[in-house]
Amino acid sequence: MEPILEVKELTKDFGGLRALDRIDLKVHRGQIVALIGPNGAGKTTFFNCITGIYQPTKGEMLISPGGKEKKSLNGLKPNHVTKSGLARTFQNIRLFQNMTVLENVMIGRHCRMHAGIPGAVFRNPATMREEKQVVEDSYRLLEKIGLEQYVNEYAKNLPYGAQRRLEIARAMATEPFMLLLDEPAAGMNVKETKELDDLIVQICHQEKISILLIEHDMKLVMSLSDLIYVVDYGKKIAEGTPEEIKNNPDVIKAYLGEEVDA
Amino acid sequence: MEYFIELFLGGLTRGSIYALIALGYTMVYGIIQLINFAHGEIYMIGAFTALIVAGILSMLGWNPVAILIIASVIAVVYSASYGWTIEKLAYKPLRQAPRLSALISAIGMSMFLQYYVLLAQTSNFLPFPSLIPDFKFMEPIEHIVRSSEIVIYITTAIVMxxxxxxxKFTRIGKAMRATAQDRDMAMLVGIDVNKVISFTFIIGSATAAIGGVLVASHTGQINYYIGFIAGIKAFVAAVLGGIGSMPGAVLGSLVLGMSESFFTGYISSDYEDVFAFLFLVFTLIFRPSGILGRSDTDKV
Known part of the structure; x- marks a missing residue:
């Protein structure tokens, strides 16, 4: 079967610094794939390239949501990447703080709506129907994510764990075929991490959305992932199942340093 | 007492006009953090467009109310297209540049438009027909408040x-708020940020054009320079209210309009502009974020 995301030899230079060096990566339908590596390895840069925030220096990024036709992401702007079905969250929370929870999710639906500016100004029946539909869909989505009690709260007033979940909800509102989560468990306590674990599995299995995630919480990564890629200094040093990665000498070296004979 | 009411209503008129211009300043600032100094010129172009259209239509012998409506509509459309074009030409290429570059570009645009109108039209004051009719029911209080002032209050209220x-409630409004809060994130949830910015300029310019038409037919004369002083005053009002905040712009405009009116009425009319700019200086010293502005704490 064709992978839904295929990245070939992705390279990104910042001046003389090679932040990403010929990275290959594939995600298949229904998979949860993790991207791990020490701090500064280039994981977030990789996300930024895929989502159109950076343009890669070299390499190809292809998606095929239906498993047939391939579409290149090279040169697309972030809003067009989102439209083609990739949504992401950020390492540090980037909600629209001064909007309500519901509005944050509705904003995500924005790109799937048809009404233009005239419709928004003159409120014709078709727009009103669409608007109502969006409110209902957004509410249902919040129920699924478990945030329905916060609907009319401002995003900035939510507890930390809930803000993280809201980021995921907003990303899901764009109806992606794939979610890119950048350290979703960062700063969460054990209980919140457990809930997040369940949520990610639920999104993957029930909503049929594939997931690519960056995470430092190894327990979470090992329990969730179907496949793990390890990067260090911009290079891919390993890929495999959690079992394989655990015992890979290169990975251990990257994380713990080399053993020196005394 | 009657004198007080007169000054109060005069202040309300000034305030309403400032508000119509200040709203555009504040909306654009909210979205791209740019003081659009060419905004006053849009207001002036609105007035000139209306004058030209009104001139043609009154030669054809139309009735004043029809002229007023058609001239306003054409002025609004024409000014909005100016606003859109200015953004595309002078600001969009500088979006990634330091903020100062865009600001200088805005000042350049303002001068360009002033002198363009000066050359294309004239440097003299032109008489502007009083398009707003005198209402019958206004006659008893006509010596305190004129019909055109009533029209200005009502129009400003409707626009607000x-x-x-x-x-607050529309999809494009949500997109505007999202863009104002975090432009990159707005793109990532699929909002076409360029479209949102263009739309903001169009709406802001249309509002300014309405102000231009109303003022011109209220005061009865225009020249190429009216945009400059009105623009600066509206800017003061926007800063006073807290730039970036829409209720702030309206409140600041009313405060400025009222205080100008009372100052000129009770103290001296020679120092009217000095007073407005003293207001700006004191606002910046004592409350730089304005009446309703939030004081930004920098993100760590």
């Missing part, structure tokens, strides 16, 4: 309600 509704 419309904008509030637009920003």
């Amino acid at each position: 309600v419309f904008l509030t509704f637009l920003i």
Whole structure:
């Protein structure tokens, strides 16, 4: 079967610094794939390239949501990447703080709506129907994510764990075929991490959305992932199942340093 | 007492006009953090367009109310297209540049438009027909408040309600707020940020053009320079209210208009502009974020 995301030899230079060096990566339908590596390895840069925030220096990024036709992401702007079905969250929370929870999710639906500016100004029946539909869909989505009690709260007033979940909800509102989560468990306590674990599995299995995630919480990564890629200094040093990665000498070296004979 | 009421209503008129211009300043600032100094010129172009259209139509012998409506509509459309073009030409290429570059570009644009109108039209004051009719029911109080002033209050109120509704409840309004809060994130949830910015300029310019038409037919004369002083005053009002905040712009405009009116009425009319700019200086010293502005704490 064709992978839904295929990245070939992705390279990104910042001046003389090679932040990403010929990275290959594939995600298949229904998979949860993790991207791990020490701090500064280039994981977030990789996300930024895929989502159109950076343009890669070299390499190809292809998606095929239906498993047939391939579409290149090279040169697309972030809003067009989102439209083609990739949504992401950020390492540090980037909600629209001064909007309500519901509005944050509705904003995500924005790109799937048809009404233009005239419709928004003159409120014709078709727009009103669409608007109502969006409110209902957004509410249902919040129920699924478990945030329905916060609907009319401002995003900035939510507890930390809930803000993280809201980021995921907003990303899901764009109806992606794939979610890119950048350290979703960062700063969460054990209980919140457990809930997040369940949520990610639920999104993957029930909503049929594939997931690519960056995470430092190894327990979470090992329990969730179907496949793990390890990067260090911009290079891919390993890929495999959690079992394989655990015992890979290169990975251990990257994380713990080399053993020196005394 | 009657004198007081007269000054109060005069202040309300000034305030309403400032508000119509200040709203555009504040909306654009909210979205791209740029003081659009060419905004006053849009207001002036609105007035000139209306004058030209009104001139042609009155030669054809139309009735004043029809002329007023058609001239306003054409002025609004024409000014909005100016606003859109200015953004595309002078600001969009500088979006990634330091903020100062865009600001200088804005000042350049302002001068360009002033002198363009100076050359294309004239440097003299032109008489503007009083398009707003004198209402019958206004006659008893005509010596205190003129019909045109009533029209200005009502129009400003309608525009304010419309904008509030637009920003609060519509899809494009949500997109505008999202863009104002975090432009990159707005793109990542699929908003076409360029479209949102263009739309903001169009709405802001249309509002300024309405102000231009109303003022011109209220005061009865225009020249190429009216945009400059009105623009600066509206800017003061926007800063006073807290730039970036729409209710702030309206409140600041009313405060400035009222205090100008009372100052000129009770103290001296020679120092009217000095007073407005003293207001700016004191606002910046004692409350730089304005009446309703939030003081930004920098993100760590």
